[in-house]
Amino acid sequence: MTKRIAIIGAGITGLSSAYFIKSKRPDIDVTIYESSNRVGGKIQTYRNEGYTIELGPESYLGRKQIMTDIAKDIGLEDQLITNKTGQSYIYAKNKLYPIPGGSILGIPTDIKPFLKTKLISPLGKLRAGMDLFKKTVDMNSDMSVGEFFRTRLGDEVLENLIEPLMGGIYGTNIDELSLMSTFPEFKEREEQFGSLIKGMRYEKAQRIKQRELYPGAPKGQFKQFRHGLSSFIEHLKDDLVAKGVNIKYQTAVRDITASQKKYVIKTDNEKHIHDSVLVTTPHQKFLQWFGNDPAFDYFKNMDSTTVATVVLAFDEANIINNYDGTGFVIARTSDTNITACTWTSKKWPFTTPEGKALIRAYVGKPGDTVVDDHTDEEIVKIVKKDLSKMMTFKGAPDFSIVNRLPKSMPQYQVGHIEQIKAIQSHIRNNYPKLRITGASFEAVGLPDCIKQGKDAVEEILNEI
Numbered sequence: 001m002t003k004r005i006a007i008i009g010a011g012i013t014g015l016s017s018a019y020f021i022k023s024k025r026p027d028i029d030v031t032i033y034e035s036s037n038r039v040g041g042k043i044q045t046y047r048n049e050g051y052t053i054e055l056g057p058e059s060y061l062g063r064k065q066i067m068t069d070i071a072k073d074i075g076l077e078d079q080l081i082t083n084k085t086g087q088s089y090i091y092a093k094n095k096l097y098p099i100p101g102g103s104i105l106g107i108p109t110d111i112k113p114f115l116k117t118k119l120i121s122p123l124g125k126l127r128a129g130m131d132l133f134k135k136t137v138d139m140n141s142d143m144s145v146g147e148f149f150r151t152r153l154g155d156e157v158l159e160n161l162i163e164p165l166m167g168g169i170y171g172t173n174i175d176e177l178s179l180m181s182t183f184p185e186f187k188e189r190e191e192q193f194g195s196l197i198k199g200m201r202y203e204k205a206q207r208i209k210q211r212e213l214y215p216g217a218p219k220g221q222f223k224q225f226r227h228g229l230s231s232f233i234e235h236l237k238d239d240l241v242a243k244g245v246n247i248k249y250q251t252a253v254r255d256i257t258a259s260q261k262k263y264v265i266k267t268d269n270e271k272h273i274h275d276s277v278l279v280t281t282p283h284q285k286f287l288q289w290f291g292n293d294p295a296f297d298y299f300k301n302m303d304s305t306t307v308a309t310v311v312l313a314f315d316e317a318n319i320i321n322n323y324d325g326t327g328f329v330i331a332r333t334s335d336t337n338i339t340a341c342t343w344t345s346k347k348w349p350f351t352t353p354e355g356k357a358l359i360r361a362y363v364g365k366p367g368d369t370v371v372d373d374h375t376d377e378e379i380v381k382i383v384k385k386d387l388s389k390m391m392t393f394k395g396a397p398d399f400s401i402v403n404r405l406p407k408s409m410p411q412y413q414v415g416h417i418e419q420i421k422a423i424q425s426h427i428r429n430n431y432p433k434l435r436i437t438g439a440s441f442e443a444v445g446l447p448d449c450i451k452q453g454k455d456a457v458e459e460i461l462n463e464i
Contacts, residue, residue, distance in 0.1 A: 003028045003464050006265050006272065008253050009280035010034035011041025012446055013438045015236050017278050017453035019070060022243045024461060030245045031272070033265065035252040039237050042408060043446075045228030046311075046401060050353035052228045053311050055403035057446055058342065058360065059083065059222040059229070063210075064447035066454070068223065071232060074239045076225060083220035083347050087324060092119055092160045092331035096323060096390055099161070106161035107153070107186075107200045124156030131197050136190055144414050145183060146175035152196045164329035168339050170444065171305035171409030173366045181412040181420075181442070224348060229446075256289045256434075263434065276433040276460050280453065283440035284407060290436075295426040298419045299440065304407035307364030308371045310338075310383045311401040314357045320392035321357070328390070336386040337370050338363055356398070361387065366411065376402040410440045433463045 005021060007014045010032050018030050042056040060067050062082065071080060089096045097119040102110030108128065115125060131152045137143070145166060149158045163174045170177055179187060189199025225231045241247065248267075255266040256277060265272040279286050283299040290296045326347040329340045342360045345352035352358040361383045364371050374382065380400045384393065420441050427436060435456040442452055 003276070004274045005030050005276045005278065005460065005464075006263065006274040007032045007278045007280060008256075008265075009041070009285075009438070010036075010039040010237075010247060011280060011438075011449075012043060012233070013280040013449040013453045014041075014278075015039060015233065015240065016070065016450040017280060017437075017457050018240050018245050019236060020454045020457040021461070022240065022245065024457070026243065030240075031274070032240075032245060032247045033251050033253050033267070034247060034249050037249050039247065040230060040233040042405060043229045043233055044403070045230035047228060047230075051313065051356075051358065052348075052351045053344075053358065053401065054229060054360070055309055055311070055401065056405065057229060058344075059224045059348075060446040062221055062223040063207075064445065064451075066450050067232075067447045070236065070450065071225070074235045076232060076235055079226040079231065081224045081226055081348070081350060083222040083224070084326065084349065085220050086326045086346060088326055089323065089328035090119060090160065090164050090331055091328050091334050091336070091390065092164070093333045094335065094389065096328055098325075099165075102204065103161070104200045104203060105183075106157070106163075106165045107196060108157075109197065109201045109204045119160050120156055124154060124160075127154035128157045128197075130154075132195050134195070136194060137187075139179075139187065141418055142178055142180045142414050142416075144175050145177040145179050146173075148179050148187065149196075152190065160331050160333060164331045164340075168329055168362070170412060171307060171364065171366060172411040172413065176366075176411070176413045178412045178414045178416040181417040226350060228351075253289070258431075261432075276464050277435075278453075278456055278460060279434070279436040280438045282407075282438065283410065286436055293430075295423060295430075298423065302413075302440070303366075303411045305364055305366050305409040305411060306369075306371045306404070306406045307362060307409055308379060308405065309401075309403045310361045310363060310379060311403075312359045312361070312380070312384065312387075312397040313352075313399050314359075314393070314397050316355050316357050318394040319357050319359075320394075321390075323390070336389070337368075337382050338386045339365060341387065341390075359387065364405075364409075371404055371406075376400075409444070428459070433460060435460055 005028055007017055014032055018032055021028055021030050044055040046053040046055055088099045090099055100108060100117045101113035108114035137148055137151050149162050167174045170182055190196045193199040251267050253265055253267060257264045263274050263277045265274060283302060287299055327342040330336050330338060338361045340362045344358040344360050363379060379402050437452040437456040439449060
């Protein structure tokens with residue numbers, strides 16, 4: 001008898017989960033329930049008049065190969081693009097500073113660029129150098145990213161280099177952000193080499209060796225597609241439909257109940273019986289089905305940051321940007337509402353017509369309400385005012401887009417990974433053939449979400 005698996009949510013985790021099911025077991029009947037009228041979740045590409053603009057995630061980290069592997073398998077290999085390399089900056093103390101060469105997420109590996117930077121004071125540089133002689137940091141099961149890097153490299157390097165680069169990825173206060181849920185590899189290298197700087201030098205050498213295996217490959221770290229990330233989603237959806245996957249749009253799941261070793265999916269008007277269920281929605285959604293189970297109480301108190309992507313398009317003649325680079329992040333020592341900015345037309349030239357300039361800025365910090373408190377027009381004015389500190393605008397943009405992502409950045413606070421392990425163990429023991437995964441559980445990057453889907457699928461297939 002044909003096995004039936006339900007997937008709740010048609011974001012990248014849900015779609016890739018269906019892909020892995022069909023790759024391993026083409027005989028299984030797969031149905032995806034999606035409450036909206038589109039697939040892709042946070043991924044949304046705006047394409048018009050020669051522009052290709054990402055309104056959600058901008059790209060993905062190329063060294064995490066799993067997304068590239070799927071892209072090749074579904075016929076998108078010739079559409080893959082690597083970003084243009086260039087100088088990146090940090091806006092600290094109300095000034096743009098180049099990120100020192102050779103650093104890995106702000107951690108220095110080359111002494112000369114670090115000594116030359118004006119971003120860090122001589123005393124701050126001396127304090128960072130003490131990492132080479134300090135003993136490893138004592139830790140039980142977890143600690144904050146802030147505490148770990150302050151202990152190793154000092155306050156100044158943390159606040160002006162590391163925090164702007166790391167904090168923005170997860171939308172969490174650096175002194176509350178869980179080290180073992182986000183960057184456990186830094187602790188591993190510190191313990192392996194007795195020094196974070198020595199560990200990162202080793203990491204850099206390994207990456208150089210890897211690049212030498214492909215001497216003609218582009219040097220950029222990030223990958224995109226010629227027609228945007230949505231083209232990956234569209235091709236993946238078409239591949240799944242061709243393999244018999246049923247995607248039910250505008251079908252909100254009202255409840256999930258167990259019945260005679262199967263699961264009943266209740267929608268507005270129907271009930272559907274499945275052998276197995278994979279839930280890939282944010283925790284705010286899945287709590288409506290599992291909120292009565294005390295094991296899920298952690299998610300009731302788990303906060304998420306509201307952010308917005310703000311796009312500004314200009315005629316090149318109407319913007320003066322004297323910086324040769326791909327963008328910048330903001331340090332806490334600067335007075336801005338934006339958290340980062342990408343000079344998109346420089347980093348991804350294919351996104352922008354000839355003679356035009358495209359900028360993406362990001363708004364939304366843990367605990368602030370800027371996105372909630374202002375209209376789109378007001379947010380554009382706020383962003384333009386902030387950006388005017390780094391570049392000159394002549395008049396209004398040709399157009400602007402504000403894409404709000406409410407409560408979209410789950411905050412992984414200290415102890416998160418231990419809570420998640422306990423919850424996942426509870427699910428395995430109490431909800432046979434059911435798994436819950438996605439950004440609320442582990443890493444938020446696109447390849448990470450795909451990897452979580454793959455791992456959940458392997459567990460489900462072993463059970464059925």
